[in-house]
Structure formats: structure tokens, C-alpha cells
Amino acid sequence: MTILRKGTWFIGRYTGESEIARLKAGAVPPPQGRSYAPDKLVDVLHIKLEVSFDLAGKAVRGTATHTVSPLTDGLDHLVLDCVELTVEGVTDGKGRVLPFDWDGEKLTIAFPKPLGAGHPIEVSVRYHGTPRSGLYFTGPSEAYPETALQVWSQGQDEDSRHWFPCFDYPNEKATSETLVTVPESWTVVGNGALVGVTSDRRRGTKTWHHRMEVPHVSYLLSIACGEFAKIEDSWRGTPVQYFVKPGQEKQARRAFSLTPDMIEHFSETFGYAYPYPKYSQVVVEDFIFGGMENISATTLIDRCLMDERASLDYEPQDLISHELAHQWFGDLVTCKDWSHAWLNEGFATFCEVVYREHWRGGEDAGYHRLQQMQSYFERDRSERRPIVTKAYTLPMELFDQHIYEKGGLVLHMLRHVLGDGPFWASVRAYLHEYAGRNVQTEDLIGVINRVTGKNLEWFFDQWVFGAGFPEFEVSYAWDEKHKTATLTVDQKQKVDERTPVFRTPVTVRFHGRRPVEEGIVVSQAHQLFSFRLEEKPAFASFDPGFHILKKLTFKKPPEMLKTQIVKDPDWFGRVEAAQALCREGSREALDAVGKAL
Template sequence: MNHRFLSTVALAASMALTVGCKTSKPVSDTNGPDAPLPEISQEEAPSETSEPVWAPKKYAFNPSRTKAHDLLHTTLRVSFDWEKQYLNGLAELTLKPYFYPQRQLVLDAKGMDIHSVHLMNGYEATPLHYEYDGQKLSIDLGREYTREEEYKLEIDYTAKPNELEAGGSDAITEDKGLYFINPLGTDPNKPQQIWTQGETEASSAWFPTLDTPNERMTQDIYITVKPEFTTLSNGTFMYSRQNADGTKTDYWKQELPHAPYLAMMAIGKFAVVKDQWHDMDVDYYVEPEYEATAKKIFGNTPEMLEFFSQKLGVKYPWAKYAQVVVRDFVSGAMENTSASTFMEDLQLNERELLDKSWDGIIAHELFHQWFGDYVTTESWANLPLNESFANYSEYLWAEHKYGADEAAYLQLDEMGQYMSEAQTKREPLIRYYYNDKEEMFDSHSYAKGGRVLHMLRTLVGDEAWWASLNLYLTRNKFSDVEVAELRMAFEDVTGKDLMWFFDQWFMKPGHPELTVTQSYDKGQLQLHVRQVQDTTYMPIYRLPLQVAVWTGGKEQLFPIVVDQAEEVFTFDVAQKPQLVVFDAEQQLLAEVTHEKTEDELLFQFSNSGQLALKLESMAELQEQAARPQVQEMYRRGLQDNFWAVRSAALSVLSGLKEGQVAKIEPMVVKMATQDAKGSVRADALLALAAWNGNKHQQLFKQAMQDSSYQASAAAILAYAGTGAADTMQQLAKFEDEENEEVSLALATMYAVQAGPEKYDWFVRKLRAANNGDLYYLLQSFGAYLAANSQTNTPEAIALLADYAKNHNLYYVRAAAYQALMVMSEKPEVQALLQEIKAGEKDERLLDMYGE
């Protein structure tokens, strides 16, 4: 499972973001991460006498689900009432008692009408007594069965997902399992689709099952739809049968067992673009408009299949691999067995592909086919056994395909995401004491987990890492696991006792907080290391690492193990070091305070070779950026081979005054049109605008036609900022552009510069926007309404009220509510705001809306 990220030009549009939990990442050209959607936090600062706001919470223990019955096989025959948004289903379940004899079976079946339950013996059906409370279907089997006896049930039911009480989380925004998109075809901006989303326990909203990750079943699904629709499900497509009533029935067969939450369907008018890996079908399901670019979006999939299969020593285990893009998906993506589902943001045109690649999320869901599908966590408490590996696969693929810097940039992003979350939340990675299973889908399970796996790989070495993963997968295939089984695989391969590593990193909350100081005297370097984390909640860590020491321009590496609250390490060094780097490999998940002089930071930038250390030097010296020797470092940063270093240099330099950058400005002018990376060209344009936009007005005008949408959007902002007389005329040329970066740039400027004539443009863009873009457009629309009171019409009020009441994403509802507040002097709006508050169930929004 992957959540949702936005694109970078939202930042250029001057919209503030806060770091949220791990989501799917659109990335520029290769794998550079963009800003996550905002979380709305209402945390209050703790008092001096209270425990830290991040202190682990004390909830009840959540064990794995007891197995009373074993679900062996599920056959589903489904059709749909598009108008009512119902699924009409006939489910045949094959089960047997797990160990102890059983007479009663309790199935998960949420929000259904149960028409009948029969015990099947061939074609002979015996009705069974059952009770149903809307969530659980309790069936009297008529007699006691032993673990040697299989039995089959046939359940006739109707699923009514829209009548379920709304639920969900930041990661998976709804949990109704089955979704009808534009079911009556009345929305011209959306195709008609049906799709499912099972994680965590929502498959039972569209078929009766044992909805738990420690259950596995094989599966047949017969899907009846109109012939113009294409279907997708798990496993192999067997046939399509034409029916007498003009419909067709497609039959999909999943022959290998998988967890019920991984069952899926997708139905729509898709273009199916064929690809192949060895003799296996690899298909991409997209809207017809994107048929021509589907292979450019997903085309690295066969190479990923080869890379992961070779490295793991376990060939991709399923019959096919399909990837489908759907509208209004409730998360970033989902790793359904052999058929992953993705949000609509993956659909890119040729020009958008110049800026973005979705390789990270594609690799993430593919790696889940091993870690999550082939081997599945036994409980949601052990979710990092799924998500940490999928998260780390993004690093593995970036390292393989794009090089060390791209991989390191991803790791820095993961560190930032976790550290941001750690300000208000610190829990063990493996946590049995959660309040709600949905809380497991956070930056601990994803970002921290990925970094912990990287430390484990560094600790044991590459050969042992891959051998241990092979043993873990082959030993536990088609089964459910807990973290001890991962540890034992590594111990059996390496011969090492790794309990200490798994205990401190998987079972304990938090992370090390270290202060490092150094001194040199008479040929000896002393490194004083203190662990200063709050040991009321966190352990004293054992940290194997390497210290890098540079003397005479040469590097020496010294391995050490930090395992005390305070200790001193002494190294024989012939002369005073030019630089000392604690954790030379930059692999440690920790907050490290190690003060360095200006000279040391300048040396570090030029000599370390590590992306993290280069970026650290630039960040630490930004207050001295006007000094000649420091500015020379930034000048070299502008020429760095890696785009993120160039962008970081531009970001710092843009904060200087024009007179302070006279020597650098010509280089930035050249970068604004010639840098190979569109996002860097965008950063260069914004830097020039910050220094003296009027001076570069013609350059901005030309750059609005840049092939990169990101650069074009930055040029729009820069040109509008010059106050050119023809600004509105120039911006109007882009009003029909569907790209979100350009639309957000226009919205930002129109919010403060346009009059009532742009009202219709705003409404059109709002109605066509997807979820993330809608959040930002609503912010600009609110500012626009504040500046144009004559546009505060009943139509505008009704549009915002609909979003504030009914949108499935809490942050979109929040943005709509805030936009309505602009008109709060109107009595009808005051009444609406009260109505919205009364109907809102999300605690974050209720806190925000409070008096």
C-alpha cells in the first residue's frame, strides 16, 4: 500500500506544507521525492511536568486473529446495480476447521443483505440457520466438523457499500471496500468505473469472508458486466462468455493462495497495453487517453521484475502482473495479488513525463508481491514486514537504476518523514498496543522501517542480506509471519545473534539522539559520544558504525560500536584532522549533533562524496552564503552532477540580495533555460525572480513556453510577479492547460490579481481537479472570493458546501470549510458552517472547527 504525494510546483505556488506520512511519490525524471499532502495537527505543547507529546500510548493488546476455521477457496459470481450502487453476489466458500472441531462459523460480512445460506453437497443445497448483525454472519453448520472434513457454503447476498458507516485513515481514506465511480455517467469529467480496495479489512464489504491477514484462499471470480467494459482481477483470465441478456461474464482464476484483503476487481473502459517479462503477461490498464504513454509510465516494470527476481533468488511467483489506474482511489496504490491498483496521478502525457517518473510507487507495489502477498504479515501489528520492505524497494531500485545519489536522496526523504512524525509520535515498529489498526499505516511502518532495513543490510553485508531474504521468502512462502521469523532467517544465514538489533529497532520506540564532540592532541583524536535520548521511553542503543577521518586530503575509516550512554573513542592520527565524520556511511537513523567549523564544512562539501554531507554543508552555511569562500561552495553546487544539489544551492542563493550574487547571476540565467532538469530550471527562474524579477522579464516570458510544466509554471509566477502590463493577457494563454502545476500557478496569481471575470475559470478547474490539486485550488479560491465579494454567489456557496460536507478526504473538506469562512458574514453561510460542523466526524476537523 502506498499513500498520496503532490508535485513540486505546489511549493512554487507559495503554498505552505507540513510533512505527513509516507505516500506515493511523483518524482522528477528519476526518483526525487515531492512534498506530501498536509496533515492537520491540533497538538498542544506539553507542560513541563507532563510526559512528552510523542510518548508511546498505552492501548490494549492486539493479538493476531484466532483461527477457528481455515478458508480454502472462494468462488464469487457478481453483477452490479449501477443506479443503486449495489453488488449482487453469490459466494461459494470451501472451509474446514483449523484444529478444533467446530459447529459454528462466523464470517465477516459488512453492510449486506443476506438472502440465503446453504450447505452444498454437489448440487444438493441444504438451508442453514444463520444470524446476521450487519457486520458478522454467524452460521450454524448443522453438525460438528473436524479438521479432516471440508465443507462448502453458498451465500446469496447483496453488498451495499455506500450504506456503510464511513471509516478510514490518512493512508486509506475510506474503507467501504467497493467503489462506483460516476455510476450513472452524469459527470463528463470522469469515466464510469467500479473498483475494490481490501486493505485492511474491507474485502468483507463486498463478499463474505474471513477478513484477516493470517488467512489464505484460492479464488475464482465471475464478473458480469456490459460488454463495453473491461475487467481485471487476480490471477489468470480464463474466458469471457456472452449472455442472453446482452451482458458478458469474465472469469478470473487465482490458483495460488493469498490473503482475502488482496482480492480485487477493476471494471471500466480501459485501454490494455501489453508488455511481457519472459513468457509472462505484463499489462497496463489505463484510460484510453493515456494508451500512447502507458509504456513510458510503467515500462520499467519488466526490468524491475528481473532485478527483484534475480536479487531475491525467488522468481516472481504469480501467473501474471497487471497494473491498473483508477479514478478517485482511496490511497496511492495497492498491491493486490498479481494486479496492483494505482491512483489516477500516474497517468501522464508526453510533456508531463519530462518532469515526472512514478518508478518509486511502481517498484513499491511490485516488491509487495513478495513481501506482503507471497509472505504476509500475520497481524496488522506486524505491518512493517509488508510496508518497510516495499518502502525499501524504492531505494533498491533507485540505487540499481539511477545511482547512489538518487537512492541517498530517497533515504534523506524517508529520514525527514519519520523525524517529522517523531515530533508527536514514537511507537515501536512492531506494535501490538495500537488503538486502531489503521494507525499502523504511518511514517514508522514506512519511512522508519525502510531506514531500519538499510541499517540491517549495512550491518550484515550485501551477500548475507540477499541470502537472508531468500531464506525468509522460501521458508515462509504462502504463509503468514511475525517479526521473529525475519530475525531467525537472518540469524540462520549469518550465524549471528541479532536479537539486540531487532529488539532496539523493531520492538522499542524512538531513535538515538547523539551529541558528538572531538579533540586532538599529540597524535590522538578523541571522539566523545553521548546518547541523550529520554531513556524513560527509549533504550541505550548499540550502534555499529564507521568514523571517517581526513588528514592530508586522505580518508581513514575507523569502525566503532557505540553502546554506552557516554563513551570516548581514541584514534591514532598523525596530524590534526581536516574533517571528522561520525557515521561515514550515513546509514544511521539518528539525530546527531556534531558541530563543525566553516572550514570543515567547506572541506566536507568538496571531499566527502556523500549526498547527505553535501546537503548538510549547504544547510549549515546558508547564513554565511554571502561570504566569498562560502559562495564559492554554492557556485560549485550549481555545477554539481546531481540535480538535488543544484536545487539546494539555488534555494539558499535565492535568499541573498541582488548585489550579493553578481558573479553567480549569469550562471543562474543560463541554468534557467539550459539545465537538463525541469525542476532545476524552475528553481533558477524563481531565484532570478527573488533577486530582481523586472530585470529578467523577457526571460520569464520566454520560459513560460518551456517544455517542462514545472519550469513553465515557475515562469508564470515569476512573470506575474514583475507586474508587467500584459500579465493577465499572457496568463490567459494557459487557462485551458490541464496540467496541475500550471493550473495551480494561475490560481495563485488570480487569487490576488484577478477580478470577477475569472470566477468561471476557477469553478471549471475545481470541478475537474483531482484530490490533491483540489486542496490547493480551494485555498486559492478562498483568497479569490475574499478579494471579489461580487463572486460570493449562491452557486459558490453551494459548491464549497458540497465539498465541505461530502468529500471523502478530510483535508479537502477542511479547505472548503476555510473558503466558506471568507463569506461567514452571510447568515446562510453561518448556518451552513454550523451544519457542516454538526455532520463532521473527523476529530482533527472537529478540533479545527471548534469555537
Template sequence: MKYKLILCCPLVAAFFLLSCSAPKMVNLDPVTVTENMPGSTVYRGSYSRTNDIINTRLDLSFDWDSAYVHGKATILAKPYFYATDQLLLNANGFRINTVSLVNSYDKKPLRYSYDGKILSVTLDKVYKRDQNYTVFIDYVAMPNKLKVGEDISSSGDRGIYFVNKDGKDKNKPRQIWTQGETECNSNWFPTINDPQEKMTQELNITVPNEFVSLSNGSLEFSSMNGDGTRTDSWRQEQAHSTYLTMLAIGNFTITKDKWRDKEVSYYTEPAYASTARLVFGNTPEMMEFFSVKLGVDYPWDKYSQIVVRDFVSGAMENTSATVLYEGLNMSEGQYLDQNHEDIIAHELFHHWFGDLVTAESWANLPLNESFATYGEYLWDEFKHGRDQADFKGLQDLSAYISNKSKEDEDVIRFNYADREHMFDEISYQKGGRILHMLRKTVGDEAFFKALHLYLTRNAYKTAEIHDLRLVFEEVTGTDLNWFFKQWFLASGHPVLNIQNNFDPEKKEVSITIRQNQDLSKTPLYRIPMAIDIYLNGKVERKEIVLDKQKQSFIFPVAGLPDLVNVDAEKYILAEKSEVKTLQQYVFQYGHAPLFMDRMEAVIMLLQMKDENLSKRTLIAAMKDKSWAIRNTALSVIEHLSNEERTSVYGEIKELALKDSVSQVRASAVEILGKYYRSMDNRGVFAITANDKSPAVKKATSDASEK
């Protein structure tokens, strides 16, 4: 009997999405999201540059009662290219007190106009591009007065947040923190909203003595003010984009670590200080791994990670000071269930891709987010092995494939209706999978050499997608327009129908592949891939290039293959349908080398639930080296007869008590409560009730009640 594999079908996609990290849910004011009208011609390119900020100094204090920011900004700038006598700054909802030109120690008042969003300063003369000038602005920022739908799109765009500002909530600490991406930092200091705008900075932050502060760069010194406050002076001498400027204030315990000669620190609420090193302790090893792998050492003064309350996102890669949502406040047990290493690796990898080299426009955002997503894969591959990395890759593929509303969106999008739309499964998960395909296409040595060249050539600057293409072409000596055009500059993905046939007379196997995607919207792809042919205990690899809508490949063989494994490296971002026999899927599970080979087989064998051979193979898969496959294979219990269930009762108990991964233990406990109620599970449940994992404890409680 033959069975058809459809990967990724919605059911499979939903399964893997459920196994992904739970997103952080944030309650925000409603916001109306619009799309471009059909047929509209919209181009969202890079912003034009008139002036260039060289350095910004901010002297900041805070009125907690009103949630006001009292600021003095000293901005060193110059014309970008053309001479000008005007400086335009984004400053949203401010009260402007004075604007002056700084000459040595004197300040000369300057004429300005302000419409509540743009501060237009008339300089004292026309400046040429090699002439610097310094502007001083005394202002008050009032983020809580910004109106949703008028001044900002949502309450997640205020830029700076006062948490429990009046201290009335006894279950929540008082904190201040910022979130600049995409263009929200201009809600608390005057600047230029443009990812191309890179500057050095100094922040002098006045805080109550009992609080600590954090910002980009290094803490140069602290000054006691004698009135119960202290001023912390933070300085960053390497240029970064204005949206990456940050500050955070509150009662945090600082757990200090080290990478080489640089400070690494973890800011947590005091109650979670005891687990800070457990949660974040892999950070120095990550920094070393990424530095060596890329051939570019971590480029910033220090690296801090701070966990705040009520954050508007999951995390933000502010240069040298990542902010993370409160889910990273974890007990030891919570860490067992979900360690959030993916978030930690993602935000750290941004410090090369996003912070050191920044996408020059929001249309090019995948140059930041695709790489950070792929950084998660690289860390898993290094630390936990390829099986775990490929499971991460499958989750990303499923997240993208399952979102059908995004099928018509290009990866690099110059026609977005709102820049916030760029933060989606295309920029993140699809982009990460494209980078994996690029790596497989050019090979590891060329891939990482090209990344090294991209980072060094564009360090402390911005880049667009063609900058990435050009370094890959320079390194490999081959034209890669075809790859970048079909993957980064187009929408959709291949939909492949795969068939193979053995001709016993000719001793040939033919593989026919059809591209079934809608070619009016999606490219006809060129796809290099490998096909492994298994026969008589041997495997032979064939390299092909699929570049036609329907294509057949014929290979001589000595007999009927045990398995024809198309896309043998399992790296192609595609929906695939393929017909194989039960025996071929069983062979694939037992002999093909990759996680995806085994997972594909297990998924299909679960659909063959009435076949004894399928059941036996799935029972064996409950001992697979991958916890994800063990967890998936446990679903076979539902389809076993009472006698068959009894025969594997010992294996289920073993998993519930001893599996190394809490998700598998929890699944096994759930199965004991659902399918083995006639058995005496009291001894097992007495042990699992005291498991360190909250998931296992909950599964035990639920199972005991049945």
C-alpha cells in the same frame, strides 16, 4: 570559525518533505480518530483462527443505479484445528437471501443468524480439521448504504466503489473498483477479515460488453451472455490473504508488455494509452531486478497495473493487480516532473513482501510496508545510482524525524488504538531506514541471503517480526536480538552529540559521542559505525561500536586531520549535532564520497552565507552530479552581492536551459525572474516557455509576469 550541524533539524526536514512526491488528496467523510487512554493496557495480537477458507468462488453482477453487488459465494473451508459445527463470516451490510451446504450438485439449506456484520452459519454436523465443507451464500451487498461512524469508520472503507454510476458527469468515466485493506472486502463478499486467512479464488464478473474487467490471477475465459453483458472468469490458484482480493471494471485501454513468459499489462483510460508504456515501461526490468536480487522469481500468474478515478489511497498492491490513483494518468511533460517510479516500485516489491509473505497481524504491518518502502531505495540504487537512492533515504528519514507526534510509537505496535494508525511514517519510512541499517550491519551478502530464506520459508504464508530475526540469525550465525529489540520493538531514535578534538602533543584525535535521547522512553542504543579520518590525501577507516550513553574513541594520527567523518556510511537513523569548521565542511564537500556527505556540507555552507569560501563552494555545487544538490545549492543566489550574482548569470541560464532534471530547470527559471530582472532574459524565457515540463512552463510564466 566552527559551525554546528544539526541533522535533521525541522527546517531541513521541511525542505526535503517539500521535495517528496506530492500526496494524493482525497475528500472523505470526517471520521473521529481516538487514541488509547494513558496507562491503558491494550494488546492487539493476531486473530484467533477457528475456520480456514481454502477457496472462494464469487459469481458477481452489479446494479449501477443502486450501487448494489449481487453475489453468489461458494466457500470451500475446513476447521483450522479444533472440531466445529459453526462458520463465522464477516459480511457487512448485506441482504442474505439463502445459505446452503453444497453436496455434489445439491444444496441443503443451513440455519444461520445474521446481525448485519457477522454471518453465523450452523453446519450440518461437527467437522474435524481434516474434513472440508462447502457453503453457498446468495446475497446482495449495499456498500453505499453503510453509515460512516456506525458501519464503517470513513467513506474510504466501503470496500467497493461505483464511480460516476449514473454517467451524469461527462468529465469522469464510469468505473467500479475495490479496496480491501485493511478489512473492507467483507463489504462486498462474505469472508474472514484476517491477514492470516489465505485462500485461492475464482471470480466470475458480469460486466457490460463495452467494459473490461480485471481481477487477481489469470483470465481463464469470457462468455457472451446475449443481453449486452459478458462474464469474465478470473482464477488465482496460489493462496493469498483475503484483503488482497480485487476487481476493477471500466473503459480501459490495455497496453500489454511481458516479463519472461508472463503477461505484464497497463490499464489506463484511453486518453492516456499513448503514455502508458512511458509511465509503466520499467516494470519488466523491475520484476527482473527484484527477482534476481532476492533469488525468488516474481511468484504470481501475471502482473497488471490499473489507474482508476477517485481512489481512496495512492496505490494498493492487490495480488497480481495493483490499483493506482489517477495521478498515474500522465502526459509526457507531467512524467518529466514526477514519474512516480517510487510508487510503482513500492507496490511491485509488495508482491514479495506483503503478498507472498504477509504480516500475520496488523501490529506486524512493517513487515509489509517497511520492505515495500525499502524496495523503492533498492530500485533507485540499481537504476539511478546510490546518490539518488540516498536522496530517497534522506527524504524518508526527514519524513519520520519531522513527525514528532510519532516519537513514542513502537515500530511493531501491539497497542494501537486503531489498525489504520499503523499506516504511518513509522511503518513506512522509519521501517525502511531500519532495514537499510540492518543491511549495513550484516553486509549485503548476508542481507539478501536472509531475505531469500525468509521468502522461501514463509511463501504463501504469514510471518511475524521474530520470523525475520530468526532467518537473519540463522544466516549470519550471530545473535541479533539487540538490533531487533532496539529498532523494531521500541520507539524513538538516537539523538547524538558528536565532538572531536585533536591533541597535537599526543598526536591523537578523540571522538566523543553522547546519546541524548530520553532514556525513560527510548533505548540506549548499540550502534556499530565507521569513522573516516582524512589526512594528507589519505583516508583511514575506523570501526567502532557505540553502546554507552557517553563514549570516547581515541586514535593516533600524524597531524591535524582535514576531516573526521563520523558515521562515514551515513546510514544511522538518528538526529545528530556536530561541530565542524568552515574549512572542514568545504573539505567534506570536495572529498567525502557519498551524497549525504555532500548534502550535509551544502546545507551547512548555506548557513555560512556570509563567508566567501562558502559561497564559492556552493557556486561550484550548482554543477554537482546530484540534481538534488544542484537544486539545493541554487539557494546561494539569494545571499550573493549584485556583482557576485552577475558573475554566475551564465551558469544560471545554462541550468534553466539545459539541466537534465526539470525541477532544477524550474528553479533556475524562478531565480532568473526573481534576482536577474535587470537582465534581458527574453531569449531564455522564449525557450523555457516551450519546455515539455509543466513545472518549467509555470516557472517561466510566473517569472515573465514579474
């Protein structure tokens, strides 16, 4: 039945209202509790959005013109997401009126003549509305008289449909242009190149025209409008711009001055030069998130700006590097559906660490990584789930520490398992192969396989499609007669259908006059590893650098810990020794910690 109904989408002709009801009846509801990307009728090639505002009424009026190309022959209708907007009329590229129906969520437009596959058509929707999400109007109030009049958008995850009709799901990419009419003293920050600004003196307005030539998903289409001061910077000749409220220029310079260095570092490290004609960062009033990586035009919360005193306690660099990294991971290459959103968020979170490494060095980056790990453990205590899952109702449910922190830490492990050279070669190939396209996790696995020859399905199975993390209990013993060190490694996590016994390569290091490093592969719940050494080691490390996402209890003699806390060149090792001594709790142990500090 369903197949037949779907079939009628493509062979039927528009005959009236009841026909539209029949067309919509063809939609197949997903199984309970699981979410999938929607079907597509067309390839959206281009979105042209012309809007103006009634600031007092917090209303938008506009025309959204989609250029679409049918995917199959005989297409007789188009469906766009459109919520709480009043549609005034729909026309095709020649100005002919097209019948439409709107059920409060979906706008179904009928074509009088069925279209052939690959024959593009323009569809213009005139509409107006007072959006409750997607587009936000700010201004002074009694409680906050300083708040500036602004209009800004926030599309992710599925809120663009609240301010313009569109195919509002990440599995569709189009080029775009916006023509936004605002009061003449205002600036509009949009996506891509500024084509031009035209004035209407009589009305006291200006229309700002932006154009983005790199195809992108609809949630990345953005505008930020208001009275802004503009600070100009540049990277390899590409404009880098910071927009803030007039008077905040100094704070803006303090917050954003590292941006060109970040663009350079990411361009070099990713092997893919920043791909858009400009990079803007705009700070808006009352932003609902920390930042949003709108394509080539990141929107940020005003808390990233601070005076000199506050900047001693907080630095916005992680926020700035995170949103910038999204310009590649999320914007250029985008998750095909929300279940793979970690390919956006995990990469951006990982890149916070990548930039810190370059900016502040390995220890600082490591400390940031440790904080991310703690944050993930906290989340895991209340909910354990795989990073990739279709078991969700609202996409926002997925946007937690599983896809951010754990996603980032998994990529760090991937880098550690592959080694820097093969890892970055894979990242480079991934970006070049999927630029302007959508991805799912299997695509990343495939690229790694092609570039390095390594089949890492086992790695992704446990870390991405499985849940949890290993909880290692390691104990150390020394046999003087045979000059042998033995490590007993137990995995103590509760194993169930989602949480496996983990398989992971681990570096083991024995410190002494001549440090010895060995690689082992842990893959069972209980394992013994023996090492013939020339001398009794001063102390031993399990995973120096703390690259593996794990909890570790390493039982070592107190003498070893006391040496490690001062002698371990690895910062993580010193922290681990301090924690172990504190747990031990004897007077002597605490003295050793005190002395080391």
C-alpha cells in the same frame, strides 16, 4: 467461564436461534486499547466469488463460496465477516440449506452435524448489497462529466467484508477465483490467470473468470471493471499488462515502461522469481489511495499518469516499485496481524530505494532515503511509538511513517549492519521459507539468525520494538604531538521507557592523502574514541553514507567543513558540511557554501 463457553463451540449441536446467540457469546473481547488477531475455527482453503452489478443502483449481487476445513473436531458453526450486506441464503456443497444468523457484522452459519477436523466443506452465501466501502462505483457527474463508469474494489485493511462475506483478517490465506459479470464492452482485471470470458449475447454481458493459485489473504482479492485500453508488455514470457482509460495509452507507456526491468531486478535481488502468472497494473477513477498491491493486479490512482511536461516534475517510479515489491512482501509473505504490518510496508518502502539504486545510482537512492528520514522525523514530532505495537483500535492508525518510512530505513540499516551478502541471503531464505504463509517480526529475526549466525535481537529491540532514534552530538579534536584524533560521541535523545540509549556500529572515516576507515560500536550515552593516524586528517566523517537513522550534530573546525564541502566523495558528507557551515553563519562560511554550490 470463558473457557467453558469456548468449549461448547465444539461439542454443541445446532438447536435453533438461541444456540447461535450462545455460540457468539463465546467470543473473548480483547483487553481495552489493544488489538489481537482473531481466533480461527477453520482453515479457509478456497474462495469462489461470483458477482454482478446494478450500476445505476451501485449495488452488488453475488455468491461467495468458501471451502473450509475445520481446525478441531466437533465444529458446529462458521463465522464470516459480513457488513451491510443482505444475506439471501446459505447452502452447503450439496445444496442443503444451512441456518444462519447475522448481527450486522458477523454472519454465523450453523452446521446441522458437527464436522470433523480436516474434513473440508463448501459453504455458499448468496447476498446482495450497496457497499459504502470495499467496492466503489464511479461514473460521470455534473461536476466531473469525464469520470468513467467503473467498479473497483479496495480490501485493505478490513473492507472486503463490505462487498463479500469472508474471513477478513490477514492471518488466513486461501486460493481464490472470481467470476464477474459486466457489460460486454467492459474488461475485468482480476487476480491470477484469466481462465476465460463467456458471453451472454441476450443480456449483453460477459463473465470474466480469474483464478489465483497462490494462497493469499482476503484483503488482496480484487476486481477492477470498466472500459479499459490494454497495453501488453512482458517479463521472461510472463504477461505484464497496463490497463487505463482509452486515450491514455501514451501516458501509460510513459508511466509503466520500467515495470519489466523492476520485476527482473527484484526477482534477481530477492533471489525469488516473480511468482504469479501475470502482473497487471490498472489505473482507476477516484482511487482512494495511491496504489494497492492486490495480488498480481495492482490498482493505481490516475495521478500516476501524466503528460510529457508533468513527467519532468514527477515520476511515479517509487509508487510503481513500492506496489510491485509488495507482490513479494505483503502478498506472497504477509504480516500475521496488523501490529507487524511493517513487514509489508517497511519492505515495500525500502524497495523504492533498492530500485532507485539500480535505476539512478546510489546518490539518487540516498537522496530518496534522506527524504524518507525527514518524513519520519516529522511524524515522530507528533507521535513517538514503536514500529510494532498492539496498542491500536483501528488498523489504519498504524499505517503511518513508523511502519513505512522508519520501517524502510530500519531495513536499510539492517542491510548495512549485516552487509549485502548476508542481508540478501537472509531475505531470500525469508521469502522461500514463508512463501504463501504469514509472518511476524520474530520470524525475520529467526531467519537472519539461521542464515548468518547473527543474533540481532538487540537490533530489533531498539529499532522495532522500541521507539525513537539516536540524536548524536559528535565533536572532533586533534592531538598533534601524539598524532591522535579523538571523537567524543554523545547521545542527546531523551531516554525513557520506550526510547533507549542506542547501540549501533558506526563507520568513521578520516580523509587525507591516505583515507583511513575505522569501525566503532556506539552503545553509551557518552563515549570517547581515539585513533592514531599517520597525518592530521583534512576532515572526518561519522557514518559516511548516512546509513544510520539518526540526527547528527558533528562539531568540526570550520577549516574541515570548508574542505569537506568540496572534497568529500560522499554526497551526504557534503550536505552535512553545507548544513554545518550554514548553522555557523559567518560571512566566510556562507561564502564557502556559495562556492561549493
